[in-house]
Amino acid sequence: MTRDTQYTNHLANETSPYLLQHVNNPVDWYPWGEEALDRARRENKPILLSIGYSACHWCHVMAHESFEDPATAEVMNRLFVNIKVDREERPDLDKIYQTAHSLLTQRNGGWPLTMFLDPENRIPFFGGTYFPPQPRHGLPAFTDLCEQITAFYRDKRSDLEQQNQSLIEFMRNMHRSESPSADAIDSMPLDVARQQLGGQFDKTFGGFGKAPKFPHPTSLERLLRHWSATGGKDTEALDMTLFTLDRMALGGMYDQAGGGFCRYSVDDQWMIPHFEKMLYDNGPLLSLYSEAWAATGNPLYQRIVAETAGWVQREMQAPEGGYYSSLDADSEGEEGKFYVWSQDELHALLEEDEYAVAAARYGFDRKPNFEGHWNPHVYESLESVAQKTGNDTARVQALLSSARNKLFNAREQRIRPGRDDKVLVSWNALMIKGMAQAARVFDEPGYFASSQRALDFIRTTLWSEGRLLATCMDGRAHLSAYLDDYVFLIDAILERLQVHWDSDEMAFALQLADVVLEHFADPEGGFWFTADDHEALIQRPKPLGDDAMPSGNAIAAKVFGRLGHLLGDTRYTDAAQGTLKAAWNHIQQGPYGHTGLLVAVEEYLNPPETLVIRPGNDKIIWQQAVGNNYAPRRMCFIIPDEATGLPGLLAERKPQDKGVAWLCQGTQCLPPINDPAQLGEQLDTTGDN
Structure with missing residues (x-):
């Protein structure tokens, strides 16, 4: 992203790499905070709230087209108080305004999220995601939209106030539901979710639904656990899980040269990814592939774990111990440029016999699959490659290994994608758990040592005065932690303690649990996303359903149930039961959307x-x-x-x-x-x- 360093806006003192990407925009950006909110109230200007994250491709596109353009910035600065938010540092704001966007537009949200807020109460009255600089694809030009929004705000105040009141009442009541009795919790949603996932399963390529395809580790974990719970009788559930894991591992969504998974596939075949790599995907996938190996002994899964853990340790772990957040999809201004190959590069790097097997395996002898270049995707089995090239499979494997090493070493000389170096507790906890689980399953001390360094960093840097902070960048830790930070970390510690017992770590997990019970618990059951002393916002979210990660309530219900049984403490088992009761109506309405909570349901009905x-x-x-x-x-x-x-x-x-x-x-x-x-x-x- 280009910068005009002659101008610096109000983002200069922020820790978020995403916000700092915008510090030299001509847009007079503010971070979320009282300075910007107070100015909007005083000047009676609507707030233009833009939420994104550093690895987001379309965030970069909109920034380049609009936020770096002086003419667009002049319109924005004249009409609005402009606030930039990193959704990774402020998931509370993102959850609230994504929900509002869905209610206002009746469409799914995404990033960049563009919302227009009433300056008095911060209630959104219009929103969207990406807007182009000129009208196209049925979307208005961004500057024209800004002018129309301002006119609406000025001329339709009574309509706006009525809409705002309806929206806020709905948002504040959406988490309320009558809790059933404990004996109303039964196994029906487990069976319904199994059937729903089976109905959405793609029998041709694996995964669920059509493109874009996401990994959905909680859904795959549910199927694997369902197979286990049936005593191995539901072989179809196992087959769906393993087929999907195979196709993801052999597809282009997996980095065949360097290890690790990208965010999602833009096609049905897992061939072409959206090239960003997120810590929060790879931690749960480490856990899932480790579990799949424990269930099957398939050597493919062991290789995927080793390569993914290797990538994390090599590229995503700070010298101080914490795990970085993400790698950008773009390098040198182009999506995927770091990962794809031209024929000239391939022939220059590989010997003839290496190229022959790599071309057959990865499709280099087929038509280019990404903008005139080749993104490695496994097309042929080792046996098929051996037959085509006249080698035995051992020779094929040796040549492929040599070819992959050469491609990796050559790629290391390229300009890298941007890396978001902030350390987020919740995402770190997911990776700590993944590393610990892999360490236990494969008896690999290096994985455990990596998780130890990350946990030590959190305890040293992000645990202060008996509370967690959510994020740290360049040694500066700040922002009150969220439910996910606490319960994901408890879950990770329980996994670590099964590798190596540490009484001090157990005591720390119980400190975390006590904070959750004291500051996040809803007396009616379940847990709020923010603490009781958090900044007052237009809604206090209470997430129940899965998105890219399991909901905080799902992990809370599981870890409190487990702590209660392990320690014989009814405070914890009561908290787990209360969460399930509060979520029960939602679970029944959409079981497959609450697969994280279904783990806790299963362990409530059939204790661990x-x-x-x-x-x-x-x-x-x-x-x-x-x-x-x-x-x-x-x-x-x-x-x-x-x-x-x-x-x-x-x-x-x-x-x-x-x-x-x-x-x-x-x-x-x-x-x-x-x-x-x-x-x-x-x-x-x-x-x-």
């Missing part, structure tokens, strides 16, 4: 299996007895005999000379088990296998 081991001197033998097969409802904690300060029921799990294990499902426990072999037999015949 908790296994606590005090191993004595035989930790490895006990670990071998447990194994690493797919057991989604099982929590296993191997607590060293010397560990102290154990909370709740854990304090009663005293060590014994030769080691001892306690196996419980919900509140029902077997007698203590002193023999690792006996434990292994018990796990094979009962519980979650």
Whole structure:
């Protein structure tokens, strides 16, 4: 993005890379805050609110076309108080105004989000997403729209006030519903979601629905858990999951040279991605591919985990330990330029035999699939490539490995896409969990060490005076944390503790849980997205449904249920039950849109299996007895005999000379088990296998 550095607006002191991209726009941008809101009230000017993020391609397009244009900026500055928001730093504002956009336009939102707000009460009265500089595709020119909006605000005040009142009443009441009794919670939504996902499944290419195709890890996790819950009988649920994971891993949405997944595919075949890479996609996908390997042993999934974790450690982890947020879709002003290849480049880099197998595998011998260039997408199996090229599969694999290394090393010399270097607690928590889960499943200490560094950074930099801060950039941490930050981090710590017990980490998780109960809980059940001492906004969101990530309430219900059973603390199980009751009507109305919450429903109806081991001197033998097969409802904690300060029921799990294990499902426990072999037999015949 070009900058006229002769002009600097009010964004100069911000930490967000996205906001700093706009600091030299001729638009007189303000960050969200009292200075801008007060000016709008004093001057009675509508607020033009623009929400985006640094890796957003169409945000860059609108910025280049309109926000960098002095003539457009003159119109915006004359008519509005202009506010820029990074949706990643302020997901509260994004949730509120995306909801308002959907209500006003009856269309889905997106980014850039362009909303026009009443200066007195910040209620939106018109909105859209991207607007072009000239009329096209049924959209008005942006400057013409600005003039029309101002005229409407000036001439139709009574109509506007009536619309505002209706909108705000609906938004403030949309989370209210009558809670059922606890015994009304049943398994019906689990079965309905299974059928709904089956109905949306693309049998040709995998995934759900048509392009654009998103990975939807919570939906795939639901199918995998459903297969497990049926004792392996629902093989179709497993097949849908694995087919989708295969197609994503072999498609162009996965970075075949460097590892890691892009945001989504623009086509049905997972061939051409929107090239941005987001931390919040790759963390859950690390977890999912690790679980799929535990369920199947497919070596493809192990490779995808290794390559994705390698990319994260190589490119997305700060020296201080935190994980960066995203990589841009664009480099040198062009989307995907960093990732695609010309024939001249391929022939110059690869030996003849390397090119032969790479061309057959990745389609380099076919028509270009991205704007005259080739984005690697797996077209042929290894066996087919071997047959076509006259090699055996071992030779094909060796040549492909050599070719991929050459492509990767050559790509490293290119101008990189922009990276958003801010550290967000919630997204870091998703990656911490993914790394920890991969460490446990594959017994890989390097993954665990990476997660440790990220957690240490959060505790050192973003935990202050008993509360979390949401974001940090260049050592500057600020903004009150949201529900997602707290509960995603608890979830990650519970996963880490199953790899390596740390009493101090457990105590930290309980501190986080106490903050959630004190500051985020709704007395009617469930949790608000913002704390009770957060800035007052036009709505206090209470997210229940899935979007790109599971909702905070879904993860809260799961982790509080698990903490309650692990520690024998009814405060936590009551909080989990209250969340499900508050969300029950929404779950029933659209089960497949609440797959995150369905995990908690499943564990409410069929409580998780908790296994606590005090191993004595035989930790490895006990670990071998447990194994690493797919057991989604099982929590296993191997607590060293010397560990102290154990909370709740854990304090009663005293060590014994030769080691001892306690196996419980919900509140029902077997007698203590002193023999690792006996434990292994018990796990094979009962519980979650």
